[in-house]
Amino acid sequence: VYSRSKESNPTINIDTPLTKQRQFVLSDEEIITLAQWASVIEKHYQKPMDIEWAKDGLTNELYIIQARPETVHQSKNKKLHIQYKLQEKGKVLTSGNAVGSKIKVGIPCLLQSPKEGKNLTTEHIIVTDTITPDWDPLLKQIGGIITNKGGRTSHAAIVARELGVPAIVGCHNATAIIEDGEMITLSCSEGKTGYVYDGKLLFKEEEIDFSNIRMPHTEVKMILADPENAFQLSLYPNDGVGLLRMEFIITHSVKVHPMALVKFNKLKNATVIQQINKLTQGYTNKQDYFIDQLSQGIATIAAAFYPKEVIVRLSDFKTNEYANLIGGKDFEPKEENPMLGFRGASRYYNNLYKEGFALECAAIKKVRDTMGLDNLKVMVPFCRTLEEGKKVVAIMEENGLKRGEKGLEIYTMVEIPSNVILAEEFAKIFDGFSIGSNDLTQLTLGIDRDSELMGQLFDENDPAAKKMIAMAIASARKTNTKIGLCGQAPSDFPEFASFLVKEGINSISFNPDALLQGIENINRAEKGFVTFGQSASSN
Known part of the structure; x- marks a missing residue:
């Protein structure tokens, strides 16, 4: 001073x-x-x-x-998109599932845990066995990711897409083949398969003018999580945000388990208490810290796309992921299969998390009421039963988020067979649906989507999975309920986009790296259906 x-x-x-x-x-x-x-x-x-x-x-x-x-x-002309293309061939060290479409030349760093990642920059490419949520803060400062394990819907793939970091996941042998410190070229520009090349390869970047892109009749929305990229991504051709994942904001901005803030005075771990005190400096009420940090992240994305619709999904961490937050281990049960356990809607009215959920509601209410971003809508994940849906809507109202008040719409994910079978009844509880094709395929086929052994059988194009999606769309159209889909399949597979358009879906949401290909696939699909005007009448 x-x-x-x-x-x-x-x-x-x-x-x-x-x-x-x-x-x-x-x-x-x-x-x-x-x-x-x-x-x-x-x-x-x-x-x-x-x-x-x-x-x-x-x-x-x-x-x-x-x-x-x-x-x-x-x-800067923000209407331009950069497309990457290799100019020469090289020795392939390993390959896996490509995430994004970029090419990155960098120095590989073999890591066993995020704690080993010191002094890394965008010139470094992380090579590791697998990525879990506790790696997320480190991933914001590096240039690329390569993992042995994981598929297109693994945590590493999801976070890489949101950060715009090129990644190749599910390489099986990356940590054994790639040598620490030797220059490599990571290429995600060659379709679904990503390749790791030995040495530095030449590549070119091609600019694409967004202003020349024709938008289809089917709404094209985005899947986002990182507020830092929101304003730049809002300039991409889009009809809003179909899925805002708040988990990323909680992991990066909040960092603390909400119940550790609610029950702060009962914490015993000195290290956790010190970490929380440091993060919450300036807040007399530690719960206000959670509300502030979460609301600011959500509001940034809602403001960037205003007045377009932005649908924020309520937290959908699994118990093992919640436990990785500061103070989380004291409030999370240990489960054998967290993917099918205490997640989504079931948490919000349960005494183990009910007070933490109140903080999520307070953050959303602040964005809508105090900040005036009424384009924000809310989506409930993993809602197993009709009764559970009613309970969540009721507890949201108790926390100041009343369905219909000030135009508030509450959606639910369609990702469980029960959501499809009882779609017409769920439509009486919620204002809209969003098909989560990853979980719906997983639960239809009985396949753990993160399993390496079963990965080849996981396929959104499987007739059973597509039948479930078609049934959901038909029920939504019958009840005049808006329905969209969030997932990678419509950009990876043109025939999948064609299928969705034919069934009459209202919107499809894409990760930013898949948006342009998705638009192209939808346009091609709509052009192929002479009866599209009838199919799209509910848009």
């Missing part, structure tokens, strides 16, 4: 007291004031402005001290 003085030395340096260091620089009201002023200034000049402000240390008054045209980002 610097202070003006009338003595010979006009400026003196004063150490900032610890209490001041732990205070927020601005209050919520002051932030809103500055935002309103910025809007007025940009409206006046009719262009993006670079605005500087100051706060008087004595009177606490806010001042605008400078406003000039913003030039750093305006020069």
